[in-house]
Amino acid sequence: MKNQKVWINKKFIDIDDAKISIFDRGFLYGDGLFETMRSYAGVVFKLDEHLDRLFLGLKALKIREPCLKKYLSDVIYESLAINNLKSANIRLAVTRGEGTSGIDHREEFVPNVVIVSKELREYPDWMYSKGISAKVVGIQQNEYSPVSKMKSMNFLNYILARIGAKDEGFDEAILMNTNNYLAEAATSNIFLVKRKTVITPSLDSGVLPGITRGVIIKIAKRMQIDIKEKAVLYIELMDADEVFLTNSLVEVLPVTKVDSKKVGKGIPGEIAKLLHISYKKEVIKETLHQ
Numbered sequence: 001m002k003n004q005k006v007w008i009n010k011k012f013i014d015i016d017d018a019k020i021s022i023f024d025r026g027f028l029y030g031d032g033l034f035e036t037m038r039s040y041a042g043v044v045f046k047l048d049e050h051l052d053r054l055f056l057g058l059k060a061l062k063i064r065e066p067c068l069k070k071y072l073s074d075v076i077y078e079s080l081a082i083n084n085l086k087s088a089n090i091r092l093a094v095t096r097g098e099g100t101s102g103i104d105h106r107e108e109f110v111p112n113v114v115i116v117s118k119e120l121r122e123y124p125d126w127m128y129s130k131g132i133s134a135k136v137v138g139i140q141q142n143e144y145s146p147v148s149k150m151k152s153m154n155f156l157n158y159i160l161a162r163i164g165a166k167d168e169g170f171d172e173a174i175l176m177n178t179n180n181y182l183a184e185a186a187t188s189n190i191f192l193v194k195r196k197t198v199i200t201p202s203l204d205s206g207v208l209p210g211i212t213r214g215v216i217i218k219i220a221k222r223m224q225i226d227i228k229e230k231a232v233l234y235i236e237l238m239d240a241d242e243v244f245l246t247n248s249l250v251e252v253l254p255v256t257k258v259d260s261k262k263v264g265k266g267i268p269g270e271i272a273k274l275l276h277i278s279y280k281k282e283v284i285k286e287t288l289h290q
Helices: 025-029 047-061 069-082 125-129 156-167 211-222 234-238 270-288
Strands: 005-008 011-014 032-040 088-095 112-119 132-141 172-177 182-185 189-194 197-201 227-230 242-247 251-258
Touching (some): 011 069, 025 088, 047 069, 047 088, 047 211, 069 088, 069 112, 125 251, 132 156, 132 242, 182 234, 189 211, 211 242, 211 251, 211 270, 242 270
Parallel strands (some): 132 172, 132 251, 197 227
Antiparallel strands (some): 005 011, 032 088, 172 182, 189 197
């Protein structure tokens, strides 16, 4: 995008001039958090929830709050305006700051904050009409680590998982946890449907408390669809009638093949479609109320 501007530490800068120190702890150690958000018609969906999750993570990691939530919210909308964006992919990143003396924590660290807003590239239609394939990989999610419940910058587990799945011809990777229960996909929460009951791994399975995950759970309860958060076995995944993934960008994405087995009839399921439609309605309602 020509003349794109990014926001770094209280200033908008041309993207070609945007720089962070090589001594930034995010670069050195993955010591930071990020949020990925989506705007519709110029309205950022569930922005408050994203900021709440970010600030909870900062507190847990003992990273100094860089500013007030309201200030960040205003800047995110300013980023959309200055880049003339309505439908956008927004990434907000906060690192601990700059430091050269190893991994020790110091109170004087000043966080670095970066906001990048760019035009949303819609996912291909075939992914929703046909569904994607997913591979359960050998890389495990450590459900005992507090980092498993944060949007950490250290994404190596997921990167390697995705590479492994792609190398075997699959679209996405699914990770189990160290107790061999289902955790999540490389960039998404995972749901399955069995006999019209929607099931998703509980948070203590080592999954990110996804914003879209939370919206889907609320929608299902409101529609009186039976929904359970629990420890999920591999055999339950393989025996599911439907499988779908959720995140802020992809919304609700059906999975029609897991490992070598088709899911259900091998086509996107009706409950996933219904929940996606209901999610879209939720987006429209929130957009109209802004």
